[in-house]
Amino acid sequence: MFPIQDQISVATKNSLEANLALYASLTNKTLESIEKLVNLNITAVKASMEESSAAARQLLAAKDPQEFLTVVTAQSKPALEKAVAYGNHVSGIASGAHAEFVKAAEVQMAALASKVNELVDEASKKAPAGTEGVVAIMKSALGNANGGYEQFASTAKQAMEMLEANVNAAVGQFVKTAVQRAA
Numbered sequence: 585m586f587p588i589q590d591q592i593s594v595a596t597k598n599s600l601e602a603n604l605a606l607y608a609s610l611t612n613k614t615l616e617s618i619e620k621l622v623n624l625n626i627t628a629v630k631a632s633m634e635e636s637s638a639a640a641r642q643l644l645a646a647k648d649p650q651e652f653l654t655v656v657t658a659q660s661k662p663a664l665e666k667a668v669a670y671g672n673h674v675s676g677i678a679s680g681a682h683a684e685f686v687k688a689a690e691v692q693m694a695a696l697a698s699k700v701n702e703l704v705d706e707a708s709k710k711a712p713a714g715t716e717g718v719v720a721i722m723k724s725a726l727g728n729a730n731g732g733y734e735q736f737a738s739t740a741k742q743a744m745e746m747l748e749a750n751v752n753a754a755v756g757q758f759v760k761t762a763v764q765r766a767a
Contacts, residue, residue: 598699606692610685617681624673631666668759679748690737697730 639659646652704726708719 599696602692602695606688609688613681613684613688617677620677621674624670624677628670635663635666664759668755671755675748675751682744686737686741693733693737697726700726 639655642655642659643652646655701723704719704722708716708723711719
């Protein structure tokens with residue numbers, strides 16, 4: 585084999601090992617998030633069953649339609665607040681998982697970029713005379729690709745933050761409106 589082919593084989597093996605480690609890490613994070621969601625849902629179902637039973641007893645104890653309506657109105661605000669809290673918990677779990685995935689992808693991309701740059705540098709040292717222009721073009725292209733990725737990642741992160749802020753604002757407005765109407 586030629587030296588450059590040996591380096592590519594080593595780089596390919598290292599890349600494969602890094603990808604397997606990344607997949608294992610992401611799988612563990614995914615399972616942790618699923619576990620959190622399952623626990624949240626179990627807790628929510630238990631609480632909901634207890635609260636539904638208590639609410640039904642209160643409704644059955646109402647002596648007239650006015651008292652029945654008062655009980656229904658009194659129960660609507662806490663139920664809405666609990667639904668919003670549940671949504672916030674789910675959003676928190678999803679945001680945490682997203683942050684872990686983004687962090688892992690950034691680390692992986694940085695490592696990959698570093699390895700590719702090392703490989704190009706090593707190949708350029710062993711390149712025949714007169715190919716300096718081609719090597720410079722390759723380095724420039726890699727630099728541009730890395731810069732493009734960084735810009736894309738930054739823009740995507742900003743978009744996600746804006747989306748999350750808008751959703752939180754909309755939920756807050758919804759809760760405010762619903763509480764006002766219930767009152």
